[in-house]
Amino acid sequence: MLLEFDEQDGLIRDRSLLDPNYVVEEDRIVGRDEQLQEVTKMLRVALGDNRPPNLFLYGPSGTGKSLITKAVCNNISRICKSRDISFGTIEVNCQDLDTLGVAVYELAKQAADQAGVDVEVPKHGVATKEKWDELYRIVNEHFDSVAFVLDELDMLVGRRDKQEPAFSRLLYQLSRAGANDDLTAYISVVAISNDTRMMESVGSRALSSFTPEDVHFNDYDANQLQAILRRRQDAFHDDVVDDDVIPLTAAFAAQTHGDARKAIDLIRVAGELAEREGDDRVQEAHVREAQEKVEKNRVLEVVRGISTQKKLSLYATATVAAEANDGTARSTTGYRVYQFLTESLEADQYHQETYVNKMKELTTYSLVDFERRSHGPTSGMFLEFQFGERPETILETLREDSRIDMVSTDAVESVVKAQIRNQT
Numbered sequence: 001m002l003l004e005f006d007e008q009d010g011l012i013r014d015r016s017l018l019d020p021n022y023v024v025e026e027d028r029i030v031g032r033d034e035q036l037q038e039v040t041k042m043l044r045v046a047l048g049d050n051r052p053p054n055l056f057l058y059g060p061s062g063t064g065k066s067l068i069t070k071a072v073c074n075n076i077s078r079i080c081k082s083r084d085i086s087f088g089t090i091e092v093n094c095q096d097l098d099t100l101g102v103a104v105y106e107l108a109k110q111a112a113d114q115a116g117v118d119v120e121v122p123k124h125g126v127a128t129k130e131k132w133d134e135l136y137r138i139v140n141e142h143f144d145s146v147a148f149v150l151d152e153l154d155m156l157v158g159r160r161d162k163q164e165p166a167f168s169r170l171l172y173q174l175s176r177a178g179a180n181d182d183l184t185a186y187i188s189v190v191a192i193s194n195d196t197r198m199m200e201s202v203g204s205r206a207l208s209s210f211t212p213e214d215v216h217f218n219d220y221d222a223n224q225l226q227a228i229l230r231r232r233q234d235a236f237h238d239d240v241v242d243d244d245v246i247p248l249t250a251a252f253a254a255q256t257h258g259d260a261r262k263a264i265d266l267i268r269v270a271g272e273l274a275e276r277e278g279d280d281r282v283q284e285a286h287v288r289e290a291q292e293k294v295e296k297n298r299v300l301e302v303v304r305g306i307s308t309q310k311k312l313s314l315y316a317t318a319t320v321a322a323e324a325n326d327g328t329a330r331s332t333t334g335y336r337v338y339q340f341l342t343e344s345l346e347a348d349q350y351h352q353e354t355y356v357n358k359m360k361e362l363t364t365y366s367l368v369d370f371e372r373r374s375h376g377p378t379s380g381m382f383l384e385f386q387f388g389e390r391p392e393t394i395l396e397t398l399r400e401d402s403r404i405d406m407v408s409t410d411a412v413e414s415v416v417k418a419q420i421r422n423q424t
């Protein structure tokens, strides 16, 4: 009996290797040698008696920005320990932080956790200045050198009534504190963002004190994604993964932009589906089933919570992408379709800039990505949107909203076709 139970112990041996938040050992990192070397070279300065430079890591989601930063910081921390230098990695993800005050509190809390002490100011009800002082105190008392890792920094917009975005103020204060005596520890600020143009929104005051070294992360291609998955194949028991599973998973993940998180999620879901169905192998069919499931879930999750204006912007853009040969949508074309939709529904219609901003905000969910493009010197600039999932899945999900479903799909399609033909 016991033997039978063991035999059915499932197909996944080590779930942590399939958890996107788990920091894998360096020998499992594939295809990022250049970035590893670069970040190591710069942060290694902390090992000597010098201040490491500030860094700006940018590139699309799932391209290893957080992983490389964590791996390098872990290495440095280990070496520092052996040299009796107290090195701290104080990391926050800015996605869920509303204001500068909350961000500073979160940094103080992370610093306190690492130092094994408590934060002595409350999260709410005190001035941000007090939170800064608390952060400085903890860092100065407990660390010789600190890397502040600000992941998804462009998301920290802060209150709308402030002229300068919160991330810019955070960069200014942190890098200034490093240069004057507020922080006696050597500090390096590592800003991470999907938005390659984030630095353009950083105010001039912050720019003069935060002058980072840039490190670019580009998409993975299908071969690199395969290599990443193969280096984690031992997450599964021996010989339970069919040969075509990894190539197919990599191909799905590379279809839009090469996001390693997506590839890892996909193979995990395929494995879980195979387990649940009581199969003794992970097969191609499980990957296909997983792809459909992951795609639908992600779209649903995003679409459920967004405003009508965002839905209309997304719907317009996705119809263009679904119709276009290369699966991308230009903002200029998407906006015309948005205008048609809002007119048909007698909904409020906003300027193109607002439409573009709504679409940009949707990039947070990795549902859509954009690049800035122009077609020759005479035509203007536009954004080219590229979807992380099949645009058809997005359209199907959006049509579940009865309001959007009121517009005839044929009518939208003919507008889209005409607009695509008009593109120069």
Ligand SMILES: Nc1ncnc2c1ncn2[C@@H]1O[C@H](COP(=O)(O)OP(=O)(O)OP(=O)(O)O)[C@@H](O)[C@H]1O
Residues within 6 Å of the ligand: 019, 020, 021, 022, 023, 024, 028, 029, 030, 031, 032, 059, 060, 061, 062, 063, 064, 065, 066, 067, 068, 193, 194, 217, 228, 260, 261, 264
């Ligand atoms: N080169 C790589 N080798 C092995 N695993 C990788 C590699 N790049 C990314 N991964 C894995 O893919 C997942 C996503 O990577 P990571 O979080 O570093 O991406 P990111 O660029 O920071 O994305 P985001 O901007 O969405 O936060 C993680 O589980 C990470 O371990």
